Amino acid sequence: MKVSAVVLVLVAFQAAAAAAVVQATAPGTPTVGYYNDKCNGSVEGIVRDTVKAALDADITKGAALVRLSFHDCFVRGCDGSVLLDPTCANPYPEKTSGANIGLRGFDVIDAIKANLESACPSTVSCADTLAFAARDASRYLSKGGIDYAVPAGRLDGVVSSAADAESNLPGSTFDVATLISNFAAKGFTPEELVILSGAHSIGRAHCSSFRDRLSAPSGKINPYFRDNVLAKDCGAGPADPTVENNIRDQNATALGNLTSYVVPASGGASLDNSYYINNLNNLVLFHSD
Ligand code: HEM
Incomplete structure (x- = not known):
């Protein structure tokens, strides 16, 4: 993008x-x-x-x-x-x-x-x-x-x-059709929805916003990321900690071999196109991503 x-x-x-x-x-x-x-x-x-x-x-x-x-x-x-x-x-x-x-x-x-x-x-x-x-x-x-x-x-x-x-x-569990209609209600095209979603290259999220992803099938989320990164960060208890939206900003030690997927911030700019690369690799947080 x-x-x-x-x-x-x-x-x-x-x-x-x-x-x-x-x-x-x-x-x-x-x-x-x-x-x-x-x-x-x-x-x-x-x-x-x-x-x-x-x-x-x-x-x-x-x-x-x-x-x-x-x-x-x-x-x-x-x-x-x-x-x-x-x-x-x-x-x-x-x-x-x-x-x-x-x-x-x-x-x-x-x-x-x-x-x-x-x-x-x-x-x-x-x-x-x-x-x-x-x-x-x-x-x-x-x-x-x-x-x-x-x-x-x-x-x-x-x-x-x-x-x-x-x-x-929009909710983080929305599917693509619901997202498209949610954004259409505000005058945005599906392409604009995709472009705006690139804002998830920055920031953080509470585990409760993506807990559904901890049991999502491997075709929808990288299983190592799901089990060894997100599940560990979130834990099973009632606490609701936050996790960085972008794998790039997450704890490098916990990432194991996933570090090969990390897209470095371009020229130090964190608001970049890495969200799309993460997305293609099933390394994003939300179902809506
Ligand atoms: C496409 C539908 C979207 C959904 C379902 C969605 C959902 C979410 C959720 C659940 C969080 C984490 C909240 C939390 O748990 O604390 C989040 C964070 C964030 N979202 Fe979205 N979002 C969407 C689109 C957007 C758009 C269009 C933008 C801006 C143009 C945006 C910018 C952000 C940013 C920057 C954060 C991190 C905020 C922070 O660090 O405090 N999101 N989003």
Whole structure:
């Protein structure tokens, strides 16, 4: 998969999802450079610098931001509603949904928003903040290979429901037909589904998200990977540890002969096309992969 293809689809991802939310919440259409004439043109730079500082301190936060944006955009469009905390009036917002297991990176969004508020109060929506942050994390993790202009000017959503998240987000046990129809409902082609799934070259997952794979037949998953890597990492008890999504990032000692399949990060960029190579070798975590 060429990086340029990934870029195009990420742009489409945000544009399609942004269009959905704008129809629901605002008359305007998001535009590239929306904040250029606000806050001395410093908005996107503040986001970029804060994301860079956060990833310099903990690079795993990059994957968190990419997934956060996906999970925001797939539920009522890119309206920031995934960021809302439970309240007495709304005890079950999106982030409490089981489909949002492991969602993290909220602290990075809070840090960006604090910096934005200090430089230009009440100017930048949380929805735009998250969309910019995911782009900047993608650029950081791909060493500049993935970069795209983000249309902005979104309003923040005020509705956030766990039930909406459950019914819109894809599940890790979905088969290909269900995934295709889930993505088609958001305007994506099967090819775009495949391209976007390449994001699983980064990040991590809870064992509960792929426990079904520990008993999957050998034709569906490399049996050494299943029995000697994943099963050992996950254990049989009630604990639900996390495992790296990409075999490249897993403990090399445990991999045994599988190290011959490991695709080194290209030029240090972890957001690359290794997911597809892993996939062809039955070395990915989820049934949906
Ligand atoms: C095709 C359907 C998809 C399914 C079923 C799916 C499912 C999952 C699951 C179950 C996890 C692990 C959650 C956990 O156990 O903590 C995960 C992680 C992740 N997903 Fe997906 N995903 C899909 C598509 C995508 C897309 C389109 C993106 C972004 C463009 C994405 C980005 C990520 C990232 C970056 C992580 C790691 C997050 C972290 O490290 O915190 N996924 N995904």
